[in-house]
Amino acid sequence: MKQTGLIIVLSGFSGAGKGTIMKHLLQNHPGEFNLSISATTRKKRQGEVDGRDYFFKTREEFDSMIENGDLLEYATFNNNSYGTPKSYVEKLVNEGKDVLLEIEIQGALQVKKIFPEAVLLFVMPPSADALKERLVGRGTETEDVVAERLAISNKEAEFMPQYDYLIVNDILENAVEQVYSIISSEHSRTARNVENIEKIKQDLKKFERS
Numbered sequence: 001m002k003q004t005g006l007i008i009v010l011s012g013f014s015g016a017g018k019g020t021i022m023k024h025l026l027q028n029h030p031g032e033f034n035l036s037i038s039a040t041t042r043k044k045r046q047g048e049v050d051g052r053d054y055f056f057k058t059r060e061e062f063d064s065m066i067e068n069g070d071l072l073e074y075a076t077f078n079n080n081s082y083g084t085p086k087s088y089v090e091k092l093v094n095e096g097k098d099v100l101l102e103i104e105i106q107g108a109l110q111v112k113k114i115f116p117e118a119v120l121l122f123v124m125p126p127s128a129d130a131l132k133e134r135l136v137g138r139g140t141e142t143e144d145v146v147a148e149r150l151a152i153s154n155k156e157a158e159f160m161p162q163y164d165y166l167i168v169n170d171i172l173e174n175a176v177e178q179v180y181s182i183i184s185s186e187h188s189r190t191a192r193n194v195e196n197i198e199k200i201k202q203d204l205k206k207f208e209r210s
């Protein structure tokens with residue numbers, strides 16, 4: 001059966017578990033998905049690898065990517081810039097493959113404008129306290145940055161209704177499989193299967209009786 005590639009956007013509060021869900025989704029279903037790697041001006045965290053976690057850019061490099069039209073979308077998050085390289089997403093879409101974008105809300109809404117058929121998923125923690133615990137527990141941010149990111153979450157919550165699906169990341173593996181089953185269901189939508197419908201219609205004509 002012919003498949004149409006999906007653009008799947010995953011957003012959510014900092015520390016909600018987006019990165020962890022993505023990692024497990026790719027591990028549990030090897031070869032099924034392609035994850036877009038973003039460009040950012042943020043400083044590399046310990047353990048992060050350039051070209052795997054992000055393309056780490058200077059402000060000048062990032063600005064020239066914008067000027068050259070290299071970014072599908074970009075946004076500022078807590079004083080740093082983040083953007084999705086356009087060519088990778090376009091290539092996969094043209095090849096009919098699924099692409100996953102893990103990006104914040106302003107960027108997600110830009111993507112939905114460009115590709116209205118994109119599927120928008122929002123990841124939330126079971127509670128506000130759990131979010132703080134996870135962000136502190138990750139140990140990658142200073143106390144100030146944790147406080148800033150929690151304050152941003154408070155504002156971001158306003159945008160949740162604009163997403164297609166809500167994922168509560170309580171038990172990690174449940175959240176991962178929920179994301180997987182949403183993607184599977186989206187593939188089954190009749191609107192994404194016009195060619196398959198036409199094909200079986202043509203095929204069934206052989207049983208036509210005059």
Ligand code: ADP
Nearest residue numbers: 014015016017018019020134138169170171172
């Ligand atoms: P995000 O990418 O949304 O900022 P991360 O994926 O980095 O969040 O997760 C933040 C922290 O929470 C990490 O330390 C991660 O191991 C932990 N975490 C993620 N999902 C869960 C979960 N379901 N239960 C408990 N801890 C989790």
Ligand code: 5GP
Nearest residue numbers: 038039074075077082083084102103104107
């Ligand atoms: P972090 O600094 O924790 O890696 O990411 C901060 C925020 O930036 C997260 O909400 C993450 O989803 C978002 N982000 C990462 N890459 C992109 C991108 O390419 N575009 C946009 N708009 N947001 C991004």
